[in-house]
Amino acid sequence: MTLDALKFADRFDGISGSAIxxxxxxxxxxxxxxxxxxxxxxxxxxxxxxxxxxxxVLEQNGKAILQYGAxxxxxxxxxxxxxxxxxxxxxxxxxxxxxxxxxxxxDLLCKALINPGDTILVxxxxxxxxxxxxxxxxxxxxxxxxxxxxLMLDKLEExxxxxxxxxxxxxxxxxxxxxxxxxxxxxxxxxxxxxKYGVVVAEDDPYRDLRYDGVPCRTIKSYDTxxxxxxxxxxxxxxxxxxxxGYLAGDSRIVRKCTLGKQSSDLHTANLTQAIVDxxxxxxxxxxxxxxxxxxxAEQLHAMLDDLAAFPAGTTFTRPEGGLxxxxxxxxxxxTKPLLEKAVERHVAYVPGTHFYALGGHENTLxxxxxxxPVPVIHEGMGILKxxxxxxx
Amino acid sequence: MTLDALKFADRFDGISGSAIxxxxxxxxxxxxxxxxxxxxxxxxxxxxxxxxxxxxVLEQNGKAILQYGAxxxxxxxxxxxxxxxxxxxxxxxxxxxxxxxxxxxxDLLCKALINPGDTILVxxxxxxxxxxxxxxxxxxxxxxxxxxxxLMLDKLEExxxxxxxxxxxxxxxxxxxxxxxxxxxxxxxxxxxxxKYGVVVAEDDPYRDLRYDGVPCRTIKSYDTxxxxxxxxxxxxxxxxxxxxGYLAGDSRIVRKCTLGKQSSDLHTANLTQAIVDxxxxxxxxxxxxxxxxxxxAEQLHAMLDDLAAFPAGTTFTRPEGGLxxxxxxxxxxxTKPLLEKAVERHVAYVPGTHFYALGGHENTLxxxxxxxPVPVIHEGMGILKxxxxxxx
Numbered sequence: 001m002t003l004d005a006l007k008f009a010d011r012f013d014g015i016s017g018s019a020i021x022x023x024x025x026x027x028x029x030x031x032x033x034x035x036x037x038x039x040x041x042x043x044x045x046x047x048x049x050x051x052x053x054x055x056x057v058l059e060q061n062g063k064a065i066l067q068y069g070a071x072x073x074x075x076x077x078x079x080x081x082x083x084x085x086x087x088x089x090x091x092x093x094x095x096x097x098x099x100x101x102x103x104x105x106x107d108l109l110c111k112a113l114i115n116p117g118d119t120i121l122v123x124x125x126x127x128x129x130x131x132x133x134x135x136x137x138x139x140x141x142x143x144x145x146x147x148x149x150x151l152m153l154d155k156l157e158e159x160x161x162x163x164x165x166x167x168x169x170x171x172x173x174x175x176x177x178x179x180x181x182x183x184x185x186x187x188x189x190x191x192x193x194x195x196k197y198g199v200v201v202a203e204d205d206p207y208r209d210l211r212y213d214g215v216p217c218r219t220i221k222s223y224d225t226x227x228x229x230x231x232x233x234x235x236x237x238x239x240x241x242x243x244x245x246g247y248l249a250g251d252s253r254i255v256r257k258c259t260l261g262k263q264s265s266d267l268h269t270a271n272l273t274q275a276i277v278d279x280x281x282x283x284x285x286x287x288x289x290x291x292x293x294x295x296x297x298a299e300q301l302h303a304m305l306d307d308l309a310a311f312p313a314g315t316t317f318t319r320p321e322g323g324l325x326x327x328x329x330x331x332x333x334x335x336t337k338p339l340l341e342k343a344v345e346r347h348v349a350y351v352p353g354t355h356f357y358a359l360g361g362h363e364n365t366l367x368x369x370x371x372x373x374p375v376p377v378i379h380e381g382m383g384i385l386k387x388x389x390x391x392x393x
Numbered sequence: 394m395t396l397d398a399l400k401f402a403d404r405f406d407g408i409s410g411s412a413i414x415x416x417x418x419x420x421x422x423x424x425x426x427x428x429x430x431x432x433x434x435x436x437x438x439x440x441x442x443x444x445x446x447x448x449x450v451l452e453q454n455g456k457a458i459l460q461y462g463a464x465x466x467x468x469x470x471x472x473x474x475x476x477x478x479x480x481x482x483x484x485x486x487x488x489x490x491x492x493x494x495x496x497x498x499x500d501l502l503c504k505a506l507i508n509p510g511d512t513i514l515v516x517x518x519x520x521x522x523x524x525x526x527x528x529x530x531x532x533x534x535x536x537x538x539x540x541x542x543x544l545m546l547d548k549l550e551e552x553x554x555x556x557x558x559x560x561x562x563x564x565x566x567x568x569x570x571x572x573x574x575x576x577x578x579x580x581x582x583x584x585x586x587x588x589k590y591g592v593v594v595a596e597d598d599p600y601r602d603l604r605y606d607g608v609p610c611r612t613i614k615s616y617d618t619x620x621x622x623x624x625x626x627x628x629x630x631x632x633x634x635x636x637x638x639g640y641l642a643g644d645s646r647i648v649r650k651c652t653l654g655k656q657s658s659d660l661h662t663a664n665l666t667q668a669i670v671d672x673x674x675x676x677x678x679x680x681x682x683x684x685x686x687x688x689x690x691a692e693q694l695h696a697m698l699d700d701l702a703a704f705p706a707g708t709t710f711t712r713p714e715g716g717l718x719x720x721x722x723x724x725x726x727x728x729t730k731p732l733l734e735k736a737v738e739r740h741v742a743y744v745p746g747t748h749f750y751a752l753g754g755h756e757n758t759l760x761x762x763x764x765x766x767p768v769p770v771i772h773e774g775m776g777i778l779k780x781x782x783x784x785x786x
Contacts (some may be wrong), residue, residue, distance in 0.1 A: 001588060001589070001590075001591045001619070001621040002619055002620075003619055003644055003646065005591045006506075006591065006593065006621075006646070006647070008505055008506060008510050008650050009504065009505060009506055009507055009508050011504070011508075011656075012505070012650060012653065013435055015653060017653050017656065024463070025463075025764060037461065038461075039460060039461055040460070042456045042460065045455070045456055045459040045460060045554050046459070047452070047455025047456055047459055048455075049456070050451050050455065050459060051447075051448045051451035051452045051455060052448060054447035054448055054451055054665070055444045055445060055447055055448035056442075058440055058443050058444035058447055059440070059444045062440025062441075062443065062444060063435045063438055063440055064635075065440070065635050066438040066439070066440055066443060066632075066633035066634075066635045067432060067433070067435065067633070067634065067635050068430065068431075068432055068629075068634045068635060069635055070417070070418075076747040092442070099659075099660040100493055100637075101659050101660055101662070103657060103658070103659055103660045104658060104659045107657060107659070111402065111404070111529070112401055112402060112405070113399075113401060113402050114402055115402050117402075129656070129657060129660070130657070132656065132657050133657035136504070136654065136657055170447075177763065195394060196394070197394075198394045198398045198399070226394070226395055227395075227396040228396060228399075233674060236461075239459075240459035240460075241460060241461045242457075242458050242459045242460050242461060242462055242663065242664040242665065243459065243663055243664075243665060244493075244659060244660070244661070244663045245663070250649070251396055253396060253399070254396075254399070257401050257405060260405065260408060260410050261405075261529065263410065263522070263525065264496060264499070264522060264523070264525050264529055265496070265497060265500050265658065265659075266492075266493040266494050266497045266500070266527035266637060266658075266659065267400050267494055267496045267498055267522070267637070268637070269637070270635065270636055270637045270663050270665075270666050271636075272447070272617075272635065272636060272663075272665065272666060272669075273663050273665060273666070276665075279649055306564070325564060370683070
């Protein structure tokens, strides 16, 4: 019989692939100005540091690095990671697991916790890559509304009461896609609500160190007394996304279950990339590197915010204090999805906002990334978008 | 409420972790003679080649390697991999996907194909890591018997008729754990049975290049006319398991679905490890490296086979022509599981055979790995095991 007879697993029903990954392919042409991805600036990628480090770790510990490693992580990295993460998250982390990018952290958490039909509360909008992950676990996604200070506590408690969710997925700092930061005074209450209703909080915090303005907030995890909060950290935005090194931290029982899941997901994260990140931590290379890239990103952010002031009347946008994204709401009636094709014809790309909403809609929104384009290119691309959206009115 | 109230996902019911990974922890002491893992010999790990290569690829293409990559693979590697794999597998491979070790290939295939309750036919015994993967997808594992030439065709067809399986999982060459090779004349019929009954064959073939004797067989995939066979390849046994680079190849529709699954599993495999394997292929380093390691492994295999001749009367064992493992059946009544503790006390480790049987039993069997121990150490460890098993009679 031909392969046409093959039926794929039910979890793929309605799954068509990440819109961002598809847009990446569409815009992979020379001369494209991309505000679409979440890519670090090429100048922020430390190839000059990584090249000799890669050689050195292989020379010094090559037999261990090339051999099978423990699912629990490359031992030297596990040590430096714990010290780094406990300082960064601001509390002891009894369980911690290096993962193959924080994408894998989300996959393992869903594997550990989610039965088909379980409810996950998500921000509205939220990161579409992880929405797809949750959909592949056949979760029931219930969006919870935010205001300018992030998740609204009354809406959140109401949703917990109504839906008995298994998990809350939240990006508290410089959120993807909106750039918003969850207010400090809402963080402790979220940890408390999680314990009150028995809901695991997946606190996805990859942008935390990319702050250009304002005062850092404490993590939700640092307010967690019962272990319901799991912290997802990443080195993608501060060292390199191509290395695929992140971590998952929290109560040992949850981390242990994720470790079991990881055994049959990829056995362990590549030792070499763990060893390179380990050296960044041990040699104290991370902090000065972050300071340097933040300078450039701050300029890019402000350039893009300036350009947004010239967008059609009725446009609103966020003013993030860090991260990689600005969120734009155009006047009602403009649909950014069909307009993307026209933008790409003019060599500019963005992500239509509708993709970030668990239930769709909001066709007049878009996400803009500023980290991947130098300031003059930002001005050029934003000029083209301004014209395009003005014409579309 | 405390975290005691947390209920993990049903897929973990009865999952206690890979016995091998747990044994690894038990035996991580200095002076241990380990016949337990599937580790390449330290001398087979090319750290001297990998160290300068890692530096060079980061110097020459560091910005691309450190940036986000495509889920579909690092473009230069995708090119060299396809050429290598088509030659190795012996047929065109329209779809091919680099994965984070072939462990991930199995995970993605299950993700793409398996609904809870779907049947997967497995060899009896089979590789326990992948049995655990299938169990986490809540598959119904049905073992199919083998003789000395691998899977028995009449038993296989009977099982396909009876159970309407979604998948057959087979390790045709130097099988893990038995070291057996599926006879050439059974390979085409398996591809035909797959098409006749509409069953996906996962042909897991990581040991193929480690042949020390006899004539290579064709892959099952090379007999596949309809696309039902998916080939799982790995560089773990011939370059480095710690790099986590493998691939999955077959019909584009299946590979596309696995690619979608990979988007939310780990987004992409680390570009750096793909780039290093790419250089091994482009610089023609793989073939001479394989020839060199095969020489050493052949000696280790024969040393262990010689030692087995002195085991208690009634012991039978396989005589593999390659790979990493020998399978031993001790006289009835000896239970290798409780004896493992005693062996470890005497500083020798193996894996009790019962773990490799989907339905358990076969307590008098064990798997021995010879690649990780030099010949004198093999003699020492096998002497200890011989004494232990003789005492246990």
